Amino acid sequence: xxxxxxxxxxxxxxxxxxxxxxxxxxxxxxxxxxxxxxxxxxxxxxxxxxxxxxxxxxxxxxxxxxxxxxxxxxxxxxxxxxxxxxxxxxxxxxxxxxxxxxxxxxxxxxxxxxxxxxxxxxxxxxxxxxxxxxxxxxxxxxxxxxxxxxxxxxxxxxxxxxxxxxxxxxxxxxxxxxxxxxxxxxxxxxxxxxxxxxxxxxxxxxxxxxxxxxxxxxxxxxxxxxxxxxxxxxxxxxxxxxxxxxxxxxxxxxxxxxxxxxxxxxxxxxxxxxxxxxxxxxxxxxxxxxxxxxxxxxxxxxxxxxxxxxxxxxxxxxxxxxxxxxxxxx
Amino acid sequence: xxxxxxxxxxxxxxxxxxxxxxxxxxxxxxxxxxxxxxxxxxxxxxxxxxxxxxxxxxxxxxxxxxxxxxxxxxxxxxxxxxxxxxxxxxxxxxxxxxxxxxxxxxxxxxxxxxxxxxxxxxxxxxxxxxxxxxxxxxxxxxxxxxxxxxxxxxxxxxxxxxxxxxxxxxxxxxxxxxxxxxxxx
Numbered sequence: 001x002x003x004x005x006x007x008x009x010x011x012x013x014x015x016x017x018x019x020x021x022x023x024x025x026x027x028x029x030x031x032x033x034x035x036x037x038x039x040x041x042x043x044x045x046x047x048x049x050x051x052x053x054x055x056x057x058x059x060x061x062x063x064x065x066x067x068x069x070x071x072x073x074x075x076x077x078x079x080x081x082x083x084x085x086x087x088x089x090x091x092x093x094x095x096x097x098x099x100x101x102x103x104x105x106x107x108x109x110x111x112x113x114x115x116x117x118x119x120x121x122x123x124x125x126x127x128x129x130x131x132x133x134x135x136x137x138x139x140x141x142x143x144x145x146x147x148x149x150x151x152x153x154x155x156x157x158x159x160x161x162x163x164x165x166x167x168x169x170x171x172x173x174x175x176x177x178x179x180x181x182x183x184x185x186x187x188x189x190x191x192x193x194x195x196x197x198x199x200x201x202x203x204x205x206x207x208x209x210x211x212x213x214x215x216x217x218x219x220x221x222x223x224x225x226x227x228x229x230x231x232x233x234x235x236x237x238x239x240x241x242x243x244x245x246x247x248x249x250x251x252x253x254x255x256x257x258x259x260x261x262x263x264x265x266x267x268x269x270x271x272x273x274x275x276x277x278x279x280x281x282x283x284x285x286x287x288x289x290x291x292x293x294x295x296x297x298x299x300x301x302x303x304x305x306x307x308x309x310x311x312x313x314x315x316x317x318x319x320x321x322x323x324x325x326x327x328x329x330x
Numbered sequence: 331x332x333x334x335x336x337x338x339x340x341x342x343x344x345x346x347x348x349x350x351x352x353x354x355x356x357x358x359x360x361x362x363x364x365x366x367x368x369x370x371x372x373x374x375x376x377x378x379x380x381x382x383x384x385x386x387x388x389x390x391x392x393x394x395x396x397x398x399x400x401x402x403x404x405x406x407x408x409x410x411x412x413x414x415x416x417x418x419x420x421x422x423x424x425x426x427x428x429x430x431x432x433x434x435x436x437x438x439x440x441x442x443x444x445x446x447x448x449x450x451x452x453x454x455x456x457x458x459x460x461x462x463x464x465x466x467x468x469x470x471x472x473x474x475x476x477x478x479x480x481x482x483x484x485x486x487x488x489x490x491x492x493x494x495x496x497x498x499x500x501x502x503x504x505x506x507x508x509x510x511x512x513x514x515x
Contacts, residue, residue: 005333006354006400028401035357035396036377047333048354050401076390080456082466089464096459100484101448103378105390106397236459236483 001038005047009054012179012213018049019209021181027051027211029072029111032103037116041125042132052108056213059083065219068177071110071212075099075165078109088217090226090245094168094263097230100237110212113166113176113192114204117159117267118239120144130156131200138200141303147241150300150309152266157200158303161193161268162239168228170269171245171261172220180210189215193268200267222249222257225328229320230263231312240264242312248324250284260296260317265309272296275317284325286318293317337400343368344412352399359383359394361402362409370410370439374486381485384440385409391447393484410439413446421509422446422502431498433489441485445499448481449473449506473503 009015019025024046026034037043056070059081067083078084079095099107121127121139128136140148140158148158166189174189187205194202206212226247232238243263249256258279260272275292282288293314300310340349341358343366350365359376362368362385371394374382378396385394386408413420422445425431432438452473457464460480461471471477478499479492487495 001355003335004354005335006337006398007331008401028398031398031401032378032393032396035398038355039377048398052401074390076451076456080454085457085464085466092457092464093459096457096461096464100381101451101481102381102384102391102393102444102484103396105387105447106392236480 001041002044002046004045006050007047008050012054012056012211015049015051015054015211016179016181016209019047019211021209022047023208025049027110029108030074030103030106032099032107033111033115037123040123042116042123051110051211056110062216063219065221066217068214068216069109070214072108075104075107075109075112076101078165079104086224088168088172088220088223088226090223090228090247091165091168091172091217093228094164094230094243094245097228097240097243098164109165109215112163113169113189113212113215115162118162119148119159122159131159131203134199134201144305145303146305147239147264148303148306149266150302150306150313151262151270151297152196152268152299153301154196154198154200156198157196157267159200159267160264161266162264163269164228164230164240164243164263166269167243167261167263168226168245169215169217170271171226171247171259172223173218175216175218176212177214177216178206178210178212180207182207184213185210189269190271196267203267220247220259222247222259225249225324226259227320227324229316231316242309242316244313244316244320246317246320246324248284248321248328250325250328253284255279255282255284255288258321260292260321262296262313265300265313272317274298279321284321284328286322289318289321290314339400339403341366341399341402341407342405343407344409354398354400356399357395358385358397358399358402358407361399362394368409368411372436372439374437374440379486380437380440381444382437382440384443384485386443386447389447389450391444408443410442413442420446421505422449422498425498425502425505426495429494429498429501431491431495432487433491437485437487437489441482441487441495444482444485445495445502448478448499449503451481452477452503453506473500475500478503
């Protein structure tokens with residue numbers, strides 16, 4: 001590991017000033033991803049600015065039934081929060097589906113959104129990777145890609161975003177707040193992650209040196225009936241090979257409102273807006289759920305070894321929406 | 331302030347303060363084992379995947395291999411050496427002994443620290459990934475073997491002592507509940 005300077009920030013503006021415009025400096029939250037990447041040499045910061053003790057650890061009401069979650073709230077505290085569990089149960093389920101109890105106690109909401117892909121070529125510094133070393137190539141396209149992207153990828157990168165939390169936040173239209181040298185700003189999660197294109201090393205629309213200060217969940221009555229379903233290669237403590245966050249409001253057998261987002265299929269949590277439009281006002285039946293999934297997945301471009309994800313996602317959508325519809329009918 | 335690659339830190343471990351100079355790259359795990367001779371905490375994968383290095387930080391279970399020592403100041407750290415009360419073992423330690431919750435013992439300190447926290451998290455009403463209904467109005471889930479397996483999934487056991495580990499955690503949790511109820515009555 002490269003030697004590094006360490007500073008603890010006293011307040012948000014102090015943190016931003018300490019990081020400055022230094023491309024070799026990083027904010028340290030829980031460290032569960034950054035410290036691991038520093039050990040393997042993927043990250044080689046010259047300075048860490050510790051933001052874990054900043055007063056951003058609260059979950060507060062945000063008007064009309066929304067909630068504002070501070071950036072240093074741990075995954076554990078987010079998942080256990082009664083307001084989150086009551087109003088956005090799929091968010092609690094998503095967070096609890098990720099990592100282990102130990103890691104959830106350390107990991108923060110801000111860090112979760114900025115965690116890096118677990119693509120084996122990205123994490124192995126002896127291999128080419130356009131995300132880690134721009135222009136060096138993407139061995140995954142021809143190589144090991146059974147858990148890589150089927151939506152929104154490019155020939156330059158087919159890695160998936162690993163977050164579970166981010167999938168539920170995307171379904172619920174969360175807005176990221178940040179502080180930069182130019183002052184505070186906001187980015188809807190829908191605009192937070194950049195398209196892959198030929199710049200997979202540029203992952204977010206955050207200004208350089210910006211610090212995430214929180215995430216706001218707008219009021220969403222539909223989210224009270226929501227679910228997160230994650231498929232992985234073992235029963236617990238593994239990254240997804242496909243996941244769905246869904247919320248459904250049905251009345252008289254007709255879909256009044258629906259939220260749908262996919263995980264582990266793209267470089268970012270994938271909002272299934274096409275499927276949502278197909279379903280809104282449609283009969284809440286498995287047939288329509290499948291048609292909506294097909295409409296969303298029509299853009300899928302699977303690689304030789306990950307075509308299963310298209311079928312998997314279709315089946316997941318039908319299963320989760322059917323469960324929610326049954327629950328509504330009870 | 332000029333950049334510096336090391337710091338003098340004070341760590342609060344098992345109720346005792348230790349002041350030492352650390353290279354910023356030092357993890358809490360390495361500080362415990364290599365600098366403070368607290369070798370109960372074990373190094374397994376050193377990547378946050380196996381749970382052998384689990385300690386309690388401010389009462390929360392934490393993998394000490396991904397926690398930098400310099401970032402561990404002003405926090406109460408409890409290692410496996412600090413969970414017993416004098417000669418009286420912690421109920422989780424006693425249950426692991428009585429029910430053979432280990433074979434080689436390498437993962438055991440991490441399992442024990444994790445289990446202590448699992449029992450507290452469950453008592454606080456935290457749901458898990460296998461909890462059917464996570465809404466607060468559904469009430470806390472019973473600590474079934476399925477719940478224990480899910481909650482302990484961050485601690486790997488190469489010997490495969492899982493069956494007995496689940497039994498040990500269940501017994502310790504039941505004892506803790508009885509103890510609390512007894513104290514309340």
